[in-house]
Amino acid sequence: MTLSAHLVVTRSHFHLDIELEVAAGQVVALLGPNGAGKTTALRALAGLTALSGGRISLDGEALHTMAAERRPIGVVFQDYLLFPHLSALDNVAFGPRCRGASRTEARRGAAAWLERVGLAGHATMRPRQLSGGQAQRVALARALAVQPRLLLMDEPLAALDAHTRLEIRSQLRRHLADFGGATVLVTHDPLDAMVLADRLVVIENGAVVQHGTPAEVARRPRTDYVARLVGLNLYRGTAAGQQVSVGEVLFSVAEHLEGPAFVAFPPSAVALYRTRPDGSPRNLWQATIEGVERHGDSVRIHLAGPIAAAADITPAAVADLDLTPGQRIWASVKATETHVYPF
Structure with missing residues (x-):
């Protein structure tokens, strides 16, 4: 590990x-x-926030005992923090100069x-003459110019x-692929994380609640x-074979599981009916429409009831069903559309 x-x-x-x-x-x-502790963690790695405990090791070398300016790291801040009185070239040269390189x-x-x-054609320009994307790339070049072993990035695309x-996300991915050190990226944007990161670490209330590859x-x-974040309805329940109890709703599912379990399915898997469907459809419950909003090319219906859920349907379906907030509706989801896994 680096x-x-x-x-x-x-x-x-707060405790991280x-x-x-x-x-x-x-x-x-x-x-x-917001407030989970992401930026606090990044600042602690950079030496800008003091640790109350723990350690930081980079290539076997203790960093937490080093002053911030001595740590072999590069930082790209959310607002880039380029020196306004320096050209793009001198902004990038600043770090190496501070570390002893000649002018x-x-x-x-x-x-x-x-x-x-x-x-290359913008070397003489000052930050105010650069676009947001250009300033981001200057900030990245400045961070990498000191040849860091650890690169820290705090919401690097948020200002764009x-x-x-x-465009910049695609370019940034290529630059990060060429960087041989470790990179820690802070973001609240799931797309930035999914595109740029090899692994995700999810923090809530100062603790890690989940980690793994973006796909996992x-x-x-x-x-x-x-x-x-990933656009799923999620519930905690108790599994018994191919059924999972979630409060008053009994889900029939495709997987076989026993004990505490999660049930997840996308909003697009939820079907809505004005009246109870004929026959005995599984995974059926009655709900109240809490809200209706545009969601990309579809319409998202927010449901309250024995379980809260989001359903994505077409504008034509909204008109056909004549859906309005406060209306009672029937909702269902097919067993094959659910995904069940241990709690």
Whole structure:
């Protein structure tokens, strides 16, 4: 492992206690709601927030005893924090100069980094003359110019508009693939995490609640926050064979399981009916419509009742069913559309 850390930070109303392992060449994304502790963890790794306990080891070397300026890390902040009075070239050269490189050597290296991020023609420009995407790439070049063994990125795409974000996300993925050190990325955007990261670590209330590859986390969410993040309805219940009890609702499922279990299914799997369907459809419950909103090309119906759920249906179906908030409705989901796994 390149990075092995146990981060403990205690404040008056908050306690962070997480462990991180990041291999060389790997990108790990820290995900979590606001106030979960993501940025606190990143600042602790950078030496900008003091540890209350734990340790930080990089390639077997203790970092937590080092001053922030001596740690072999590069940082890309959310607002980039480029020096407004310096050109793009001198912003990138700043780190190597601080570490003892001559002015000529630092500027030569900075020029090479600007070329690598596609900004060779912008070397003389100051930050106010750069677009958001260009400023992000200068900030990345500045972080990498010091040849760090650990790269820390705090919401690196948050300041960009949607169109620029798409382009820069793709470029950033390529740059991170070429970086041989460990990378820790903080983001609240699931798409950024899924595209950029090799592994996800989900933090809630200062603790790790789930970790794994993006595919593993998306397929088997373990908290309501993660379920919302990946767009699934998630419930905790008790399994007995191919049935799972969730409160008053008994789900028939495809998998066989015993004991505490999660049941998950996408909103697109939920079918809605004005009246109780004929026959004996499984996984059927009555609900009240709490809200109706556009969701991409579909319409999301928020349901309350014995279980809360989201259902995605077409605008034509909304009109045909004449759905309105407060209305009673029947909902169902096929057993083959559910996914069940141990609690």
